Amino acid sequence: MERYAGVTASEQGPVDYRLRRKLDAGEWILSVELDPPHGLSAEDGVAAAEALREAGVDCVDVGDSPMASVRMSPLAFAAEVQRRTRVEAIVHFAARDRNLMALQSDLLGGHMQGIRSVIALSGDPPALGRYANATGVWDVKAEGLIELIATLNSGVDSAGHALGGEAAFTIAAAANPGASDLDTELARLGEKARRGADVFFTQPSYELEVVERFLERAEAIGRPVILGVMPLVSGRNARYMAENVPGVTVPPTVVEAMERAGDGAAELGLEMAYEFVQAVRGWSAGVYVIPLLGRIAGVVELVRQVRQ
Numbered sequence: 001m002e003r004y005a006g007v008t009a010s011e012q013g014p015v016d017y018r019l020r021r022k023l024d025a026g027e028w029i030l031s032v033e034l035d036p037p038h039g040l041s042a043e044d045g046v047a048a049a050e051a052l053r054e055a056g057v058d059c060v061d062v063g064d065s066p067m068a069s070v071r072m073s074p075l076a077f078a079a080e081v082q083r084r085t086r087v088e089a090i091v092h093f094a095a096r097d098r099n100l101m102a103l104q105s106d107l108l109g110g111h112m113q114g115i116r117s118v119i120a121l122s123g124d125p126p127a128l129g130r131y132a133n134a135t136g137v138w139d140v141k142a143e144g145l146i147e148l149i150a151t152l153n154s155g156v157d158s159a160g161h162a163l164g165g166e167a168a169f170t171i172a173a174a175a176n177p178g179a180s181d182l183d184t185e186l187a188r189l190g191e192k193a194r195r196g197a198d199v200f201f202t203q204p205s206y207e208l209e210v211v212e213r214f215l216e217r218a219e220a221i222g223r224p225v226i227l228g229v230m231p232l233v234s235g236r237n238a239r240y241m242a243e244n245v246p247g248v249t250v251p252p253t254v255v256e257a258m259e260r261a262g263d264g265a266a267e268l269g270l271e272m273a274y275e276f277v278q279a280v281r282g283w284s285a286g287v288y289v290i291p292l293l294g295r296i297a298g299v300v301e302l303v304r305q306v307r308q
Contacts, residue, residue, distance in 0.1 A: 028298045048296045049089075149167075182217065206276070
């Protein structure tokens with residue numbers, strides 16, 4: 001029998017599904033994003049999820065080939081994490097790579113494997129990645145995918161065929177507090193809520209004023225918001241994020257502070273992230289932390305500090 005961390009998989013018990021339970025109870029949620037591996041083995045990712053569980057994380061959320069880079073199936077990786085650690089895995093699920101049939105087939109297969117929480121996304125354009133011949137499918141975009149998942153939750157597929165039961169997905173959707181046109185962003189979030197979104201996960205932000213203004217205006221939509229937090233790791237990284245990553249705004253003051261920190265920039269990035277999390281605890285339904293460049297050890301310590 002397979003063993004992990006000294007405990008057989010069968011002894012791990014059922015998955016600790018916290019997202020829906022804590023949302024319904026109004027309890028604050030702490031998640032960390034884990035990208036699936038580029039290769040064939042999930043061992044490092046499972047070990048990271050185990051370390052995060054011990055540090056006090058509620059969930060992990062699993063990317064779907066972020067930045068249009070080929071990685072292991074997020075559904076397969078998420079199911080393995082849940083099976084071996086009991087930590088709930090929230091799957092980022094992109095419409096980019098699957099036609100209408102494949103979207104439903106993958107969601108049904110993920111449900112069978114125990115996946116219960118999905119972030120419905122359009123997906124990064126293939127042009128962002130290294131695969132020049134890849135094309136995006138996009139039979140539906142994010143709003144259509146949200147509606148499709150809600151349809152599965154009602155017990156039928158998109159053609160009205162009965163599924164033999166109702167799916168039980170918690171449907172999350174993306175939001176951007178720093179959108180250049182906040183009115184348009186809020187209108188789109190309202191549409192996502194009408195289509196079936198239960199909760200919003202935001203792009204990372206580094207400006208408390210921006211987040212506070214967004215949350216005040218988004219309150220009317222009536223959905224909880226989990227804020228993205230991305231600890232910066234170097235001055236170079238901060239400047240790259242500020243100048244090249246769509247949807248993420250890093251203020252010049254933060255870039256300059258990271259550049260001045262030199263070899264201590266990674267520690268400063270974690271300090272900034274901790275201060276941000278503490279500041280927004282009373283404003284949001286929770287946070288999800290996004291490690292940069294595989295810096296999971298610092299994020300594990302950040303989770304431990306937040307829980308303490």
